[in-house]
Amino acid sequence: MDFSSKLLENAVNEVSQLPGIGKRTALRLVLHLLRQPKEQTGYLTRALDNLVTDIKLCKNCYNISDVELCEICSSHKRDETTICVVEDVRDVMAIENTAQFQGMYHVLGGKISPMEGIGPNNLQIESLVDKVKAGKVKELVFALSSTMEGDTTNFYIYKQVKDLDIKISAIARGISVGDELEYADEVTLGRSILNRIPFENSLRQ
Amino acid sequence: MDFSSKLLENAVNEVSQLPGIGKRTALRLVLHLLRQPKEQTGYLTRALDNLVTDIKLCKNCYNISDVELCEICSSHKRDETTICVVEDVRDVMAIENTAQFQGMYHVLGGKISPMEGIGPNNLQIESLVDKVKAGKVKELVFALSSTMEGDTTNFYIYKQVKDLDIKISAIARGISVGDELEYADEVTLGRSILNRIPFENSLRQ
Structure with missing residues (x-):
């Protein structure tokens, strides 16, 4: 891609580093930000900066x-x-x-x-x-x-x-609640049968 | 969504303001940033901040x-x-x-x-x-x-x-180069016929 602006090129390159976002999508997102008031981008970048600098992991469960x-x-x-x-x-x-x-x-x-x-x-x-x-x-x-x-x-x-x-x-692995048996994959259906439970238990919500 | 952290929630909310990005995708992107070195997020946010503050439109063509x-x-x-x-x-x-x-x-x-x-x-x-x-x-x-x-x-x-x-x-509107006629939509094919050009011109690359 040939950009008319280095600033635009930099922004697109950085955004396209995110997983699942290619150059075209990155350009679309960046142009969207340019059409918004400047503060909007400020909110976004500040939220991200604060997140990566101030985030903690719980010392017990690491969440x-x-x-x-x-x-x-x-x-x-x-x-x-x-x-x-x-x-x-x-x-x-x-x-x-x-x-x-x-x-x-x-x-x-x-x-x-x-x-x-x-x-x-x-x-x-x-x-x-x-x-x-x-x-x-x-x-x-x-x-x-x-x-x-x-x-x-x-x-x-x-x-x-x-x-x-x-x-x-x-x-437990098994057929999803509400799923039709005929569309389930064999491995999942097989596990559902092997790990069957007493019928009374299946009545619990 | 119930977040375990306000910082995370803010970041996800801001990212999900972007067009075509929902809460789940936003969470995935934000968690990706958290797994990267902090500088990576710094590059991203600085590129975006610089873009929206320093960008100019060409005074002649507005590009x-x-x-x-x-x-x-x-x-x-x-x-x-x-x-x-x-x-x-x-x-x-x-x-x-x-x-x-x-x-x-x-x-x-x-x-x-x-x-x-x-x-x-x-x-x-x-x-x-x-x-x-x-x-x-x-x-x-x-x-x-x-x-x-x-x-x-x-x-x-x-x-x-x-x-x-x-x-x-x-x-000109018409059938794309390399496209099969049978798959083209009627409006486009119709325009292709109405706006036909001298055969010699169609030989130009």
Whole structure:
């Protein structure tokens, strides 16, 4: 692309560094900002600058937080003995939205992925194992995405805690509520059948 | 969405103001920035801030430019008597890429669109008419997109310059080079037939 302005070119290049945003989309976004009042861009850039400079991770669960100990970890209503292991803040938000989980979280910050150069030491795995060894925890719930990387990460943690006296579970995989059986993939349907539950339990909302 | 951090929430809200970016995509982009080194976000926000504060419009063609008179307007190789009327900088870039146009541009900054509250006075139409009235211009080439708004804008300008002694043309509409006739829409194919050209001309690259 041949730009008529270096300023425009710089802005487009920086925006197109974001994942899933190519040069054309970047140009569209930047031209949108130019059509808005200047303050609008100021709000955007200040919000981003403040975020990356002031953001903290909760010192207990490593979730993104504005304070040292996040809202969930500092709540007295949560069950400290059950810990749900998730990948990032989006998973915490998704599970909190269901209002079905009363325990605590432990945010790994990713999955083990040799292809992307992410090893166990880049994640909050040691702190999780330490937490379990401290003795308060009774159950660990794995809630990573069911991909190769997710399974690897689950298994890596499992090996380190399996001899400790805790229950280790994983969230159920199966057909989505409301889905038609004929359109489900075989692996998911297979798991649904293998991990079938007493009918009375399926009546719970 | 329930965010664990006000800083995160602010950043996501600001990013999701951009066109075509919803809350989920905004969260994904913001989390990407958090995983990058802080400087990366600094480059992005500085590029955007510099753009909106320092950007200039060329005083002749109103294209985005770093200097008072853009490269095209200050070039001695361009034909000052032919002016191509376009909507924004993207159209200038697209036409320059073809290397088929040696004249100058006039960037309107949009199209007349009552629905979006854009009237003739929000666009660089008066300056275009003044330029034509000054007498140097021999041909005006309309290259707005062929939508209702584009046609309205073309016609609005046409009415004001049609009595002046200039040639007024519009870029050709027709089947794309390499396209199959059977997949073309009727309106485009119809225009291709109505505006057919001497066969010898079609041999030019």
